[in-house]
Amino acid sequence: MSLKGKVALVTGAAQGLGKGFTRILLTHGAKVSLLDVNEAAGAELKRSLDGDFGADSTVFLPCDVTSDAQLKDAFRRTLETFGRIDIVCNNAGILDENAWERTVSINLCAVVRGTYLALQHMKKESGGQGGVIVNVASVAGLGPLLSTPVYTATKHGVVGFSRAIAEVSKVCDYGVRVNVLCPSFTNTAILSNIEDDRTTGQFARLKDISKKMLQDAGVLDVSEVAEGFLQLVTDEGKNGSVLMVTKAGTAYVTFPQVVKDLVASPSVVL
Numbered sequence: 001m002s003l004k005g006k007v008a009l010v011t012g013a014a015q016g017l018g019k020g021f022t023r024i025l026l027t028h029g030a031k032v033s034l035l036d037v038n039e040a041a042g043a044e045l046k047r048s049l050d051g052d053f054g055a056d057s058t059v060f061l062p063c064d065v066t067s068d069a070q071l072k073d074a075f076r077r078t079l080e081t082f083g084r085i086d087i088v089c090n091n092a093g094i095l096d097e098n099a100w101e102r103t104v105s106i107n108l109c110a111v112v113r114g115t116y117l118a119l120q121h122m123k124k125e126s127g128g129q130g131g132v133i134v135n136v137a138s139v140a141g142l143g144p145l146l147s148t149p150v151y152t153a154t155k156h157g158v159v160g161f162s163r164a165i166a167e168v169s170k171v172c173d174y175g176v177r178v179n180v181l182c183p184s185f186t187n188t189a190i191l192s193n194i195e196d197d198r199t200t201g202q203f204a205r206l207k208d209i210s211k212k213m214l215q216d217a218g219v220l221d222v223s224e225v226a227e228g229f230l231q232l233v234t235d236e237g238k239n240g241s242v243l244m245v246t247k248a249g250t251a252y253v254t255f256p257q258v259v260k261d262l263v264a265s266p267s268v269v270l
């Protein structure tokens, strides 16, 4: 799929991985709606991107993804600005085992909210033109990260939810692909949480184990993860795919088939 003329909406776009996803989308000709709760960082990125790609290529929309009203308004303003939405990346996320309810609200509930809003605007049965959704989980969505059990739960939830919605989209012929990106440790601000007792809370005593895991796994550059993101966006054969990005490279994750493929069953009448 060519990105020229396509419009993307990226949450948590102001820094880190969201900034990397934004830049690779712009480099390949897309326009991007940047959503972030950090207004200062978002405005600064917008100024920088204006210089590199022109002011018409992006719009920055201050948005807290935990607010249904703010996220709905951001989708509306994206459509007002660019006239369409083809790509949605639900990327915003935090790691905070103390404020664990907020972690669930941002990392999982807001991904569900963003996915449903994306489908509302993109699915063919409601007059949309189809598209692709990339939800950002983590390697912690594939296996337990003992120092961050709630973060782990949210990322497992993103994987499970996204794979199920991808099946819904296939069966209901929405014309929307839904995929999951599972990066390993990547050089962004969130990594500093490993050392921070304020965010690791009752699990701070396990930080040395996390640090050992990080040393063993290595640390990715944002650009390495952004390439995996681009793969999920542009490969039109990928729906329900889970791409893991580690220092060893990228690999699509295979899962045990615990639920019979009902779609193939003639008894399923839609």
Ligand SMILES: NC(=O)C1=CN([C@@H]2O[C@H](COP(=O)(O)OP(=O)(O)OC[C@H]3O[C@@H](n4cnc5c(N)ncnc54)[C@H](O)[C@@H]3O)[C@@H](O)[C@H]2O)C=CC1
Pocket: 011, 012, 013, 014, 015, 016, 017, 018, 035, 036, 037, 038, 041, 063, 064, 065, 066, 091, 092, 093, 094, 106, 136, 137, 138, 139, 182, 183, 184, 185, 186, 187, 188, 189, 190, 191
């Ligand atoms: N850096 C890493 O090692 C990995 C990160 N991830 C995931 O990648 C995603 C991006 O994280 P990073 O770029 O690493 O972290 P980051 O902390 O650098 O960036 C996160 C961005 O999300 C924004 N954000 C936070 N809460 C928000 C809210 N309520 N509404 C709107 N925006 C909000 C922040 O302002 C920030 O710009 C997260 O979902 C994270 O869990 C996954 C695997 C590895």
Ligand SMILES: CC/C=C\C[C@H](O)[C@H](O)/C=C/C=C/C=C\C=C\C(=O)C/C=C\CCC(=O)O
Pocket: 095, 137, 138, 139, 140, 145, 147, 148, 183, 184, 185, 186, 190, 191, 193, 194, 210, 213, 217, 246, 247, 248
């Ligand atoms: C303490 C957590 C701090 C930050 C969390 C990060 O944001 C991120 O979400 C968590 C990443 C967790 C990674 C855990 C293990 C990673 C292992 C590897 O990358 C490499 C080893 C095996 C991968 C499988 C394979 O390549 O065969």
